Amino acid sequence: MATSEPTPPQGATDPERPPVSAFFSIPDALTPSLTPAIVHLKRDFNQAVPLSVDATLQTRFGTFPHSSFISLPPGSQVRASPSYPDPRDQRKRKRNSDDQPAATGFVHVLAPTAELWTSSLPHRTQVVYTPDSSYILHRLGVKPGSQVIEAGAGSGSFTHAAARAAYCGYPDGRDGLGWNGEKKGKVWSFEFHAERAKKLREEIANHGLNGIVRITHKDVCAEGFLVFEEEGETISPAANAVFLDLPAPWLAIPHLTRTEQSALDPEAEVRICTFSPCIEQVTRTCATLRQYGWVDVQTVELSHQRLEVRRQVPRGYDDGAGPRSIAEALTRLKGVNDFREQRKDLQVALSAGEEANFQGLGFKKGNGRKMWGNGEEGRLTSRQEPDLKSHTSFLTFAILPREWTEEQEKEAADKGEDKGVVGEKERRWKGQEVESNRARKKRERAEKKLAEEGEDKKGNGQAESSEDAVKMEIDG
Numbered sequence: 001m002a003t004s005e006p007t008p009p010q011g012a013t014d015p016e017r018p019p020v021s022a023f024f025s026i027p028d029a030l031t032p033s034l035t036p037a038i039v040h041l042k043r044d045f046n047q048a049v050p051l052s053v054d055a056t057l058q059t060r061f062g063t064f065p066h067s068s069f070i071s072l073p074p075g076s077q078v079r080a081s082p083s084y085p086d087p088r089d090q091r092k093r094k095r096n097s098d099d100q101p102a103a104t105g106f107v108h109v110l111a112p113t114a115e116l117w118t119s120s121l122p123h124r125t126q127v128v129y130t131p132d133s134s135y136i137l138h139r140l141g142v143k144p145g146s147q148v149i150e151a152g153a154g155s156g157s158f159t160h161a162a163a164r165a166a167y168c169g170y171p172d173g174r175d176g177l178g179w180n181g182e183k184k185g186k187v188w189s190f191e192f193h194a195e196r197a198k199k200l201r202e203e204i205a206n207h208g209l210n211g212i213v214r215i216t217h218k219d220v221c222a223e224g225f226l227v228f229e230e231e232g233e234t235i236s237p238a239a240n241a242v243f244l245d246l247p248a249p250w251l252a253i254p255h256l257t258r259t260e261q262s263a264l265d266p267e268a269e270v271r272i273c274t275f276s277p278c279i280e281q282v283t284r285t286c287a288t289l290r291q292y293g294w295v296d297v298q299t300v301e302l303s304h305q306r307l308e309v310r311r312q313v314p315r316g317y318d319d320g321a322g323p324r325s326i327a328e329a330l331t332r333l334k335g336v337n338d339f340r341e342q343r344k345d346l347q348v349a350l351s352a353g354e355e356a357n358f359q360g361l362g363f364k365k366g367n368g369r370k371m372w373g374n375g376e377e378g379r380l381t382s383r384q385e386p387d388l389k390s391h392t393s394f395l396t397f398a399i400l401p402r403e404w405t406e407e408q409e410k411e412a413a414d415k416g417e418d419k420g421v422v423g424e425k426e427r428r429w430k431g432q433e434v435e436s437n438r439a440r441k442k443r444e445r446a447e448k449k450l451a452e453e454g455e456d457k458k459g460n461g462q463a464e465s466s467e468d469a470v471k472m473e474i475d476g
Contacts, residue, residue, distance in 0.1 A: 021208030034206035061105030074111035144168035152245035224255035225263035
């Protein structure tokens with residue numbers, strides 16, 4: 001029976017396909033788009049700005065027309081356009097010139113990433129920040145092609161990070177990765193709040209993540225994780241990674257089992273993470289996970305502390321620095337005394353009407369201290385933040401092993417492939433020792449040796465019986 005090649009979906013061969021999201025591929029130059037550019041104003045203060053030709057960005061550092069951002073490569077520094085003070089503030093300023101523009105500052109314009117988007121998010125809900133999301137994705141084993149369930153999308157912080165981790169091409173082939181019929185990585189995101197789900201759909205569409213992220217307005221604690229199409233078709237995410245950011249995750253866990261209509265991947269193990277701020281929630285979640293067959297349950301709390309790396313340039317005496325050694329202190333003291341003598345001689349010369357050569361404060365630069373104004377660099381130093389970041393949530397991880405039938409289990413045991421799999425230690429605890437390869441070979445050698453010895457004894461017995469028969473015939 002001939003099989004036909006898989007055909008791409010509608011739009012995969014359309015030359016006017018939408019571009020690849022800037023969250024996946026950094027553009028060479030910024031263009032007007034609904035996908036925002038990230039304007040870096042100062043440390044820990046970013047602003048997401050969808051670029052438009054006629055729009056203007058007003059900041060404390062000045063006025064920035066969007067046209068000054070367009071066509072620049074990401075990472076460029078942009079100076080504010082010369083602007084005039086507000087007429088209401090004219091009375092507070094000295095009017096030296098009517099045409100004198102106000103002082104201007106600068107900003108940096110960046111391409112969007114999941115981390116920069118998180119730092120610029122409006123706090124619609126509690127945000128999953130980068131230290132947590134990166135650790136969660138690592139523990140869940142999310143990789144290109146993974147199917148991820150996210151319950152409690154909120155502001156979409158984790159949604160963008162998970163989409164980037166699972167991304168291996170658009171279903172319509174717009175990124176040039178081709179269409180070979182394989183399943184592309186996808187994030188199945190569920191949100192209970194209707195307004196937040198609507199807002200998140202708009203952001204996902206504007207950011208070019210359609211096809212990679214699917215937003216569903218649904219109460220997963222009551223209705224589960226299956227997705228219902230308008231035509232009445234039921235779709236299973238077939239997920240191999242689950243992230244629950246819910247007030248009561250233990251109510252959603254019963255829907256994450258391997259039943260006939262399961263939302264989980266039936267051919268692989270599934271990893272789960274719950275995000276809970278209270279230890280009471282963690283206790284109930286762990287009990288429910290064990291009740292429904294999840295194993296290797298662990299709870300982790302992350303404490304984030306940032307290291308600040310700076311280049312330290314030694315200060316001179318003009319900057320308020322003191323001597324660093326006794327020799328340097330003596331040199332400075334000698335310079336001070338010389339300065340006093342020069343000043344006394346100057347006063348005497350001026351009173352007598354004579355000319356005097358006064359070196360002034362030259363001793364400060366002739367003290368033997370190494371100068372750093374000739375292009376030399378200082379040393380790199382690192383400093384920890386004085387305080388740890390406050391607690392966010394407890395992260396509870398667990399694994400749901402792949403289910404095997406009794407026939408598959410017996411076949412794996414006969415082949416010796418059950419070593420290191422789930423259930424091996426449990427069999428040992430129950431007294432059912434699992435025979436190692438070395439012990440099996442030793443047993444087979446012993447059985448073979450016994451069989452050979454038995455054949456030798458049987459042959460010797462037959463020979464003795466024949467000799468006895470011959471003797472009886474002779475005697476007769």
